[in-house]
Amino acid sequence: MEKFIIEGGHKLEGEIEISGSKNASLPIIAASIMCEGKTVLYNVPDLKDIQTMIKILNFMGVNTKFENNTLEIDPSGIYQFTAPYEFVSTMRGSICLLGPLLAKYKKARFSMPGGCVIGPRPIDLHIKGLKKLGVQIENEEGYIVGKADVLKGNDIFLGGSFGSSVLATANVMSAAVLAEGETTIEYAACEPEIVDLAKFLKKAGAKIYGEGSHLLKIEGVKKLKGVEYKIIPDRIEGGTYILAGYITKSKIKINNIIPQHLFALFDKIEECGLKIIYKSNFVETIPNDKWKATEITTLPFPGFPTDLQAQMMGFLSLAEGISIITEKVFPERFIHVGELNRLGADITLDGSKAIIKGVKSLKGAKVMASDLRASAALVLAALTAEGTTEISRIYHLDRGYEKFEKKLNLLGAKIKRIREE
Ligand code: EPZ
Numbered sequence: 001m002e003k004f005i006i007e008g009g010h011k012l013e014g015e016i017e018i019s020g021s022k023n024a025s026l027p028i029i030a031a032s033i034m035c036e037g038k039t040v041l042y043n044v045p046d047l048k049d050i051q052t053m054i055k056i057l058n059f060m061g062v063n064t065k066f067e068n069n070t071l072e073i074d075p076s077g078i079y080q081f082t083a084p085y086e087f088v089s090t091m092r093g094s095i096c097l098l099g100p101l102l103a104k105y106k107k108a109r110f111s112m113p114g115g116c117v118i119g120p121r122p123i124d125l126h127i128k129g130l131k132k133l134g135v136q137i138e139n140e141e142g143y144i145v146g147k148a149d150v151l152k153g154n155d156i157f158l159g160g161s162f163g164s165s166v167l168a169t170a171n172v173m174s175a176a177v178l179a180e181g182e183t184t185i186e187y188a189a190c191e192p193e194i195v196d197l198a199k200f201l202k203k204a205g206a207k208i209y210g211e212g213s214h215l216l217k218i219e220g221v222k223k224l225k226g227v228e229y230k231i232i233p234d235r236i237e238g239g240t241y242i243l244a245g246y247i248t249k250s251k252i253k254i255n256n257i258i259p260q261h262l263f264a265l266f267d268k269i270e271e272c273g274l275k276i277i278y279k280s281n282f283v284e285t286i287p288n289d290k291w292k293a294t295e296i297t298t299l300p301f302p303g304f305p306t307d308l309q310a311q312m313m314g315f316l317s318l319a320e321g322i323s324i325i326t327e328k329v330f331p332e333r334f335i336h337v338g339e340l341n342r343l344g345a346d347i348t349l350d351g352s353k354a355i356i357k358g359v360k361s362l363k364g365a366k367v368m369a370s371d372l373r374a375s376a377a378l379v380l381a382a383l384t385a386e387g388t389t390e391i392s393r394i395y396h397l398d399r400g401y402e403k404f405e406k407k408l409n410l411l412g413a414k415i416k417r418i419r420e421e
Contacts (some may be wrong), residue, residue: 003392006382007414012250018238019045019402020231024193027096027170028200033075034104037226044071045402052091085111099171103178110144117371119332125165129172132156151179159187164300176218177206185216191301192261196232203227235261236307243311245285254283264304293321310336310377317345319358327352336374339367343381364389369396
């Protein structure tokens with residue numbers, strides 16, 4: 001395994017380029033197996049999660065070619081419809097293959113994703129929506145076994161106890177595209193990644209209306225054709241680097257970003273008394289030596305994204321005053337609290353709330369990565385901590401951040417990736 005050795009206290013300067021969105025790429029790659037003929041996707045980030053998805057497709061017989069962030073997918077050779085545990089357990093996002101498999105091939109045998117460090121990852125909404133479209137689904141020894149003679153459009157309510165579900169919306173919307181008749185999905189997810197998936201499907205011939213709102217209307221079509229499509233930038237990667245700028249009190253420019261995707265973050269940065277500049281496709285951080293505490297509640301889009309919660313907590317650990325973060329999407333998503341406290345933060349938990357008492361500075365220490373975004377929070381904290389920080393198990397980071405240390409070192413950070421003995 002590998003670890004990062006990070007020398008803290010260096011200001012950053014210059015420009016950083018954001019890669020394509022991991023969470024838009026995954027459902028779009030999944031949906032491409034519904035198309036007749038080859039699909040070519042541009043701006044696909046080269047990440048472990050993308051490689052895992054490609055492995056699953058190849059296991060099923062789908063031909064792929066991935067180089068220079070361009071991914072070609074030819075599903076004509078698909079001959080099996082199983083996603084084995086060893087793949088799914090490393091990447092729960094692969095569940096977004098379920099809808100496309102059932103819609104196009106009418107069968108699927110999919111390992112239950114299981115839980116992870118951010119909490120249980122139920123799929124009851126995925127199953128409810130697919131059943132409403134006429135899919136028969138059984139649970140056999142930890143595998144979801146689905147089959148359908150024909151998928152028929154229906155009116156589906158997809159809200160759960162935590163509101164909308166991103167990948168349940170992806171699965172049900174994708175499946176409804178090839179169902180007979182009209183489907184409505186009430187309480188659909190509004191995330192930009194769902195909008196990007198809808199745009200891809202419409203370019204391939206689907207009839208979808210209302211993407212970006214809670215109410216989707218889909219008119220089933222007979223088939224989809226392979227297309228060329230460019231993936232949107234990764235808003236979470238973008239938000240992570242914006243916070244890297246502020247936590248190191250640096251002025252940096254973040255390119256290839258869609259500012260509208262991050263207004264909830266900008267709002268909180270301004271609430272902390274800081275300024276931010278953004279134009280059509282870039283953001284500039286305007287640093288300050290101090291920032292105020294604030295209160296954050298994570299919510300589905302356009303609310304404050306749960307995927308930036310850990311990074312924001314690292315930033316607020318140095319604010320003046322007491323901040324409160326309420327996690328309403330994944331209430332247990334606080335694995336990073338213990339490790340941030342090892343770096344000198346003063347954070348306590350009360351159920352789904354974290355109370356962050358701002359401290360003057362953080363101090364380098366040995367910490368362990370445990371989840372994709374929690375690991376990013378540790379890197380941000382290490383960039384500003386006095387002395388050296390060692391972060392082990394950084395394979396978590398490689399799942400969702402392309403060339404992470406290379407991009408930050410180009411700005412002046414001092415991060416070394418070394419093999420752990
Ligand atoms: C997607 O996961 C993202 N992953 C997650 O990003 C992100 O944190 C999450 O959306 C929320 O924005 C991908 O897109 C690959 P949900 P998803 O279904 O779709 C509950 C990252 O770091 N729920 O929107 O699995 C669920 O437990 C990852 O890139 C049900 O109750 O999340 C949670 O509390 C981590 N039943 C809430 O809904 C269901 O059937 C939102 O989860 C499904 C979900």
